[in-house]
Amino acid sequence: MKLLWVALSAVACAFPETELRGGVAPVSASEEAGTLIAARTSEAWLEELKDLIVRRENFFSEAEALSENERSRRASDIAARFEAHLERFPDSFPGLYFYADFLHEGGENERAEKYLLRAEKLAPELAPIQFLLGKILAEKGSVRDAFERFRNGFSLGVPDAESAALYGEFLLENRAFLLAEKCIENRAELDDAMLRAFRLAAILSGEDTDFYWRYAEAFYDIETPDMKSALLAWENVARLPEVQKRQDLAAAVALHRARVLAELGRIEEADTILRETVGFPQLERSRRKVFEIIYRKRREK
Numbered sequence: 001m002k003l004l005w006v007a008l009s010a011v012a013c014a015f016p017e018t019e020l021r022g023g024v025a026p027v028s029a030s031e032e033a034g035t036l037i038a039a040r041t042s043e044a045w046l047e048e049l050k051d052l053i054v055r056r057e058n059f060f061s062e063a064e065a066l067s068e069n070e071r072s073r074r075a076s077d078i079a080a081r082f083e084a085h086l087e088r089f090p091d092s093f094p095g096l097y098f099y100a101d102f103l104h105e106g107g108e109n110e111r112a113e114k115y116l117l118r119a120e121k122l123a124p125e126l127a128p129i130q131f132l133l134g135k136i137l138a139e140k141g142s143v144r145d146a147f148e149r150f151r152n153g154f155s156l157g158v159p160d161a162e163s164a165a166l167y168g169e170f171l172l173e174n175r176a177f178l179l180a181e182k183c184i185e186n187r188a189e190l191d192d193a194m195l196r197a198f199r200l201a202a203i204l205s206g207e208d209t210d211f212y213w214r215y216a217e218a219f220y221d222i223e224t225p226d227m228k229s230a231l232l233a234w235e236n237v238a239r240l241p242e243v244q245k246r247q248d249l250a251a252a253v254a255l256h257r258a259r260v261l262a263e264l265g266r267i268e269e270a271d272t273i274l275r276e277t278v279g280f281p282q283l284e285r286s287r288r289k290v291f292e293i294i295y296r297k298r299r300e301k
Contacts (some may be wrong), residue, residue, distance in 0.1 A: 045089050052081055056102055060229065077108060086115075093122040097129055109136050127156040131163040134170070143174050147183050154197070161205035165214060168197035172221055191222040195257065209242045209249070231260045251277050254287045262293040270294055 035198045063071055082099040086092060096119035103112035116133045124130060125221035130153030137146035150167045151170050158164045171178065171194040175187075198215040205211035216237050221232035234256045243249045254277040274290055 025188055045092060048085055048088075049095055049098075052078070052085060053098060055081065056098060060105070078102065091122055093119045093126070093129070095125075096122070097132070101132055104132065104136060109139060112136055113140075124152075125156060127153040127163070128159050129153075130156065131159070131166065135166060138170055138174070143177050144181060144183060146170065147174070147178060158204065161201045161208065161211050164197050164201035164204060164289060165211060168194050168201065168214070168218065171197065172218075194218060195222065207240050208240075209240050211239070212237045212240060223288045225263070227260050227263045231257065231264070234260060248280050248282075251280055252283055252286065255283060255290055258290045259286075259293060262297055265297060267294055267297050275283065 023049075059074055059078060079099075079102070079113045082095065082102065085095050086099065089095060096115045099117040100112040100119065103109075103115065109151060111148060112134050113133070116129060116136065119126075119129050120133060130149045134149030137143075137149060148171070150170055153163065154167055158167075171190055176192060178184045179187060184193070185208070195218055198211075198218045202208075202211045202215040212233075216230060216233035219226050219233060234253055237243060238250070238253045238257070243253055254273050258270040258273040258277070261267075261273065270290065271294055274287065274294070277287075279287070
């Protein structure tokens with residue numbers, strides 16, 4: 001998705017306004033020369049940017065296998081190439097974004113923020129810039145500013161499942177601050193935004209178990225747990241290919257379904273699932289919790 005964004009940005013830069021007019025108006029020789037220079041500059045910019053992105057991605061994929069010295073050498077080389085690129089093309093907002101992301105991965109958040117703020121001025125409408133800036137601001141404790149960036153990014157169009165899930169976790173972790181400072185009016189509004197973020201993450205992920213699992217768990221985190229929706233969410237998790245292939249995951253999902261059914265008062269169904277579920281040592285705590293809910297519900301009758 002991010003590479004697609006770069007490609008679309010490149011198309012916009014590669015064809016100046018004079019070319020987009022369709023050649024209706026006559027142009028002078030100097031204008032033609034200017035257009036040719038702009039096109040060649042744009043082509044050079046794009047090729048250089050593509051090379052940087054490939055180098056960056058290769059580094060990330062190979063970093064764990066490299067020695068510390070080689071990792072440091074390659075990181076420094078990529079950083080120097082980005083710096084040179086941005087000297088030649090200071091308005092290269094994709095370059096600013098990818099360099100900031102590279103710096104952030106290396107723990108250099110202060111420098112990353114500086115480059116992202118430049119990118120934001122050039123392209124405030126691009127969601128990836130807003131999400132990465134939000135992440136960095138959140139990590140340094142600037143919750144209000146981070147919230148503005150996350151909210152902007154969400155409204156502009158979430159680029160990937162990771163960004164949507166990041167926003168959901170941010171809302172959950174900073175719930176007290178956001179409500180106290182009136183960034184969000186009330187708990188119901190915050191819970192709704194959090195659920196929408198996790199739901200979108202699941203949808204954008206395809207069939208990624210982690211994202212569907214997190215969405216289902218989010219129903220436990222809201223002020224008034226919505227157990228009917230939670231049940232549907234866990235049933236969707238149960239149908240995922242990875243869950244159906246792994247007994248331990250299937251058993252864990254079954255326990256969640258039993259828990260939700262018990263909370264809904266459907267005690268016999270919950271009890272049946274509990275007794276039919278294959279036992280795993282790592283799930284004993286969850287199993288006991290469901291037994292406790294069933295016991296409590298029976299006493300309430």
